[in-house]
Amino acid sequence: MENKNIVQKRIDTVRILSVDAVQKANSGHPGTPMALSPLGHLLWSETMHYNPKNPDWANRDRFILSCGHACMLQYSYLYLSGYDVTLKDLKNFRQLHSITAGHPEYGLMPGIEVTTGPLGQGFANGVGMAIAEKYMAARYNQPDFKIFDYKIYTICSDGDLMEGVASEAASLAGHLGLGNMIYYYDSNHITIEGDTDLTYDEDVAKRFEAYGWHVQKVSDVNNLGALSKATKAAQNETKRPSLIIVNSVIGYGSPNKHGTAAAHGSPLGEDEVRLVKENFGVDPDKNFVVPDEVQNFYQKAAKKSAEKEKEWNELYKNYKNRHPDLAEEYETITSGKLPDGWEAQLPTFKADENMATRKASGKTLNAISKYLPQLIGGSADLAPSTNTNLDGYTSFSAKHPDGRNFHFGIREHAMGAVLNGMALSKYLIPYGATFLIFSDYMRPPLRLAAIMNIRLIMIFTHDSIGLGEDGTTHQPVEQLIGLRTVPNMTVIRPADANETAQAWRTAILHTDGPVSIVLTRQTIPILDQKKYTSAKALEKGAYILSESEGKPDIILIATGSEVHLILEAQVQLKKINIQARVVSMPCWNLFDKQSAAYREKVLPKGIRKRLAVEAGSPVGWSKYTTDDGDVIGIEKFGESAPGDEVMKDYGFSVENIVKRAKALLSKNE
Structure with a gap:
């Protein structure tokens, strides 16, 4: 002693x-x-x-x-x-x-x-x-x-x-x-x-x-x-x-x-x-x-x-000889590599129906999860609403610690912090889900995930006033810009089902900080991949979805469910001889990381008339619309009513976009 x-x-x-x-x-x-x-x-x-x-x-x-x-x-x-x-x-x-x-x-x-x-x-x-x-x-x-x-x-x-x-x-x-x-x-x-x-x-x-x-x-x-x-x-x-x-x-x-x-x-x-x-x-x-x-x-x-590590290394050497398949899988995920062929499992959605992006996310998640054993997660008691359950897998529990579906309960704050701990294992790609409005309950762990630059995927559904009848308390307004202001946080708001699949691809490949995928409750059109630019361009943050026939008079920019509105507005503006370029901009910071030449191609300095449309706070959009541009956004709280009625009442309609575009073009003429 x-x-x-x-x-x-x-x-x-x-x-x-x-x-x-x-x-x-x-x-x-x-x-x-x-x-x-x-x-x-x-x-x-x-x-x-x-x-x-x-x-x-x-x-x-x-x-x-x-x-x-x-x-x-x-x-x-x-x-x-x-x-x-x-x-x-x-x-x-x-x-x-x-x-x-x-x-x-x-x-x-x-x-x-x-x-x-x-x-x-x-x-x-x-x-x-x-x-x-x-x-x-x-x-x-x-x-x-x-x-x-x-x-x-x-x-x-x-x-x-x-x-x-x-x-x-x-x-x-x-x-x-x-x-x-x-x-x-x-x-x-x-x-x-x-x-x-x-x-x-x-x-x-x-x-x-x-x-x-x-x-x-x-x-x-x-x-x-x-x-x-x-x-x-x-x-x-x-x-x-x-x-x-x-x-x-x-x-x-x-x-x-x-x-x-x-x-x-x-x-x-x-x-x-x-x-x-x-x-x-x-x-x-x-x-x-x-x-x-x-x-x-x-x-x-x-x-x-x-000395314990030396003993473990010898143990693992013998393990690898006895269980080579498991060892190979383990070494793949711990090396940061992804199994071959997983991207081929990403679904492509046909433009013959409307689909909520939360539903498309669920289909994508289930398609790729079979090939990514390190992808595990769940929701804060909202799996049926966020479409985040992995079909065919059991729930994680004391009896089933191999379960891949997690039930965090109505504990959004803890869910975020627990996911951070899971991500810090360096083996796993954890995901968690809740409504976008409840991201407010998760701000501390989300910020810490960004500070640590760790690999974490959040799925935030019910992304705007478009969710409808649940009303003011559940309709996010300031949450999108709040997430975007967090350094190292990648925020993606896809425009349709195919952009949603590509959002998942981007999130899985992204190893430099947390990713938030922001999704709709309401159904929206699936864009024709043959008619418009491929959704794979989402990886660049913003891209020309539909070009004008001649030199653009104005650039229409949108994210999420508002993209299909500006596409329709493009058609209406053409009828009155106004040429509009349509830009889908699902992720600001990915776009900001592109080369100056690419950014100039999408948003040329010579085209000053730009109209951004997003069902959220307009704060921050001036960076892309310039002083000669405008934003259709929301600067008050929502209301309880069917989602399409609320959206129209708040100015998110083709008619209002056309009106605002015309007003913008006539300004300073």
Whole structure:
């Protein structure tokens, strides 16, 4: 048994590193890293399986710091364990272009599994990571080979558990029996405003027991024996997710600020830092001190953990020999490649009927899913309405972890965050669906998906006032432009069934950030692929769908269900000797990425008269219509009535488009 003083020295080294980094930055959160250093010590020295030299090892345990403000705890242990993090990086905490950002950022530092910061998100991301492990294990493990058996270790805080998304995700995790999740709840009773009794006095243990979790309590985080015992019990619990409630004192070791809000979100101050160091028995005049024996200990622990990867590699080698077909499939999806021939399964729709794009999406999804085992997902209790059920496949559940249909329940916020966790597995292409209006409930995870630039597909149906009788509360107006303003978010609003099939093709091929496909509830015409430009041109974001017979007098631009209106308007304008070019523009940012020559071809600078038509907010369209153009959009909320009546009343008719085009052409003549 090791000398307690030696162990304490290791733990206190991280406490002081955290204090020094926050103090040097004059910004940050020192209190929680000081409190939870014993837990970090347990995780990185004996609990988790990881390899600093190969942070993306497939069967590594995943660690999530849901209370991302405590990131100096994670940064310190990643540095000590031998990840590609230096002491200089710790000294550059919260500085410009540093990898040690103010909250953990995926892709910025090795060992960071997910971007956290907005409280509750990391909690829910872990549920998605646990689902990914269960699915991969069910699909690829064999009785003689357990290829996937990693666990999700998460630290969450009082603030995390106050957020509604954590409740949604915890309920889902308990229902699914995700026994590969081990969460540590840091119960320190402090938030920025003071003691949690200002707002929060529920019995967390009973709450999580009601969710179906395995719950334990550790009265003092400094009791490593109790922490270790609880962790082992959680590891042995395979039928339920585990919550270990750990009591801690924020700012532990600070003589004047421990246990107070003053230790939460601000540097301790030079004088208090000196007192902390004196309290831990180190030289108060030295900063960022890491004793060699401490560094050596954690690097030795990391090397021991890395041996697990060597064992796994040998296991996988034998697995590949025994199960070559499964191994080939696994290697294909983990390499980022797509199976040969999947694009050939994309349907082509004939122009002999009207079809809602949500229905076309469902047909496309089912056609390609058979060839893409990594494509899994579901909806927030709206599969019949969003057409997102995969026919012939079972539902994911505790009994059927190989199921490809997911039922997230009426939990849009959690659905988004869980999908992010699934995407972060790097094996899967997850999708989720709800009505476009409810994308508002999903803004935090959608934004985080875009920040992380991860591969995620969202299907948003019922895309406009055209949905009709459900009325104002369900008719989106500002949601389209809201999604378009998110950096790295690709938003596609297809014009018909064939553009919808191509939207799915584009989304599957798109690996650089999340994609939102926006679809109609109402039926709309299927455009004749022989008469008009092929829908495959959707991949360019915008294209000339129908050219005028002579030089265009005006360019008509639209997305989604309004495209067929501008095609009809083109015909009517021709009758009065006005030549109109029709441009379908399903995706702004894909068009913006095209060459200047292509963009000039579609929207020539010499043709200044342009009319954009979209059943949503007109904000942003001026970029494409120019100062001499106009927009038919919506700047008020909708109404409850049959969809075609609402659309006509709001100006989305051939007659109004012709009228506005004529007015635009007569302007400044």
